[in-house]
Amino acid sequence: MLTARWTSAGLRLVTALLIATAAALPVRAFDTSAKAAYVADITTGTVLLSKNADTPLPPASMSKLMTLYVAFEAIRDGRLTLDEKLPVSSHAMSYGGSTMFLDTTDEVRVEDLLRGIIVLSGNDACAVIAEALSPDGTEAGFARYMTQRAQQMGLTNSTFTNSNGWPDPGQRMSMHDLALLATHLIRDFPEFYPLFAETEFQFDGRAPQNVHNRNPLLGMGIGADGLKTGHTSEAGYGLVGSAKQGDRRIVFAFSGLDSTTARAEESRAIVNWAFRQFAEKKIGTAGEVITTAEVFMGEAPEVGLTTGEDLVTLLPVLTGENLSAEVVYDGPVMAPVKAGDQLAQLILRPEGLPEKRVALVAVSDVPRGGFLVKLRTASRHLMRRFADGGVGDAS
Known part of the structure; x- marks a missing residue:
């Protein structure tokens, strides 16, 4: 499963190398003479x-x-x-x-x-x-x-x-x-x-x-x-x-x-x-959790993300099957969440090919939480402000 990091813009990005080998050859694009x-x-x-x-x-x-x-x-x-x-x-x-x-x-x-x-x-x-x-x-x-x-x-x-x-x-x-x-x-x-x-x-x-x-x-x-x-x-x-x-x-x-x-x-x-010059590669199975998205005000703090169907893509045969991937979504996601809700996009970047975007959906429901969830969320938000230097800053 992929790991996650935050950006200052408030988008949650997940980046990882899904498939890699040590010695990758450069991809040779088709040199068409067409206009x-x-x-x-x-x-x-x-x-x-x-x-x-x-x-x-x-x-x-x-x-x-x-x-x-x-x-x-x-x-x-x-x-x-x-x-x-x-x-x-x-x-x-x-x-x-x-x-x-x-x-x-x-x-x-x-x-x-x-x-x-x-x-x-x-x-x-x-x-x-x-x-x-x-x-x-x-x-x-x-x-x-x-x-x-x-x-x-x-x-x-x-x-x-x-x-x-x-x-x-x-x-x-x-x-x-x-x-x-x-x-x-x-x-x-x-x-x-x-x-x-x-x-x-x-x-x-x-x-x-x-x-x-x-x-x-x-x-x-x-x-x-x-x-x-x-x-x-x-x-x-x-x-x-x-x-x-x-x-x-x-x-x-x-x-x-x-x-x-x-x-x-x-x-x-x-x-x-x-x-x-290209071969099919299955890189994910429908229902398999690829990563998670943080859920705001939900009974669960996060929800798993998956593809709606098996994830198959083409890879150039000469690249050693190098493929980078990035998951992008506006986060955190506001509860409630329903299974099947589209929450993010998986961006695949095969070497030498245009990127490919695949929808990611929630694997399960996350109902909106009650009082304790609100208290936990407020505490987490306050701790994050302290970590970012946002409290007591006189500037």
Whole structure:
């Protein structure tokens, strides 16, 4: 169990080295050539890499993921069905770039449109979905809705002016937001996520030149199963990806590379680095007391703190598993305390990685004390004032 010390600011800090070995090698960070990148192990909640990750950038077709998320929500809520056929407007038909080659005589099944977006990156398919779900029937109205929905989901650096990533000064997303969106898609819609691993989709035989998924990771045999590429002259080449090996899953997003070859090489390198250079380590068991917090005016003078679930983190394999930890809370805690109350944060600092914060909760109830507790507390407070020189000080 960790030991504690007081600070003059009134915060109680607990610091200790949880895991240590004598000879630790320096951690080598991944040297990405992308302009912005974000890599996270979502199984343990560990951020592995963050480079300009919160900078809003042109997302190109990677922003189609937000259109897909909104469409999946509509299907889940019964506002749209997979077999429903949607008309193609002249506006949707007008899009160039990657398309399904739809025209105004088409009525297309929603399921085909989804595959057309995921596999073929169809700009026209996005617009068809957008107009069907828009509050005012326009793609612009759908884009405004997407922006509002993104903000609700915590995508604070995302704004949309269209459904497909067509170049526009108002179309922006950060790599952190894209990785968070990918995580939502994986966790919120497991029934639809397998679509992102499909490598080919032939729609109606009309576009033989556009039937293959552009995600270079699919088929490499490294556990990759999504999500979306993007490219414009302004954005460069980017990718939002995910891969699963064993029980671990990573998500990542990067942007700003100069070729499809560079994108493919960077994607493979990120996946290999994330899985080979880090290992899971269990450092605590749910219910196990990690430290204690002093309780003011309670029947007990302190309460044990624990995590709500087993504490598992990633550690770089080359560091000798060095991990420092600090517990921070406003103290002392005022009674009464209920078991399960969140009272503190455990800050983990693996060498070479961003810190990770874990909530600590009370292991037991501490009722408010009676007269004797008040007397004991007052005596302790007076003794502390004497120790600090606060009594009889004429200055």
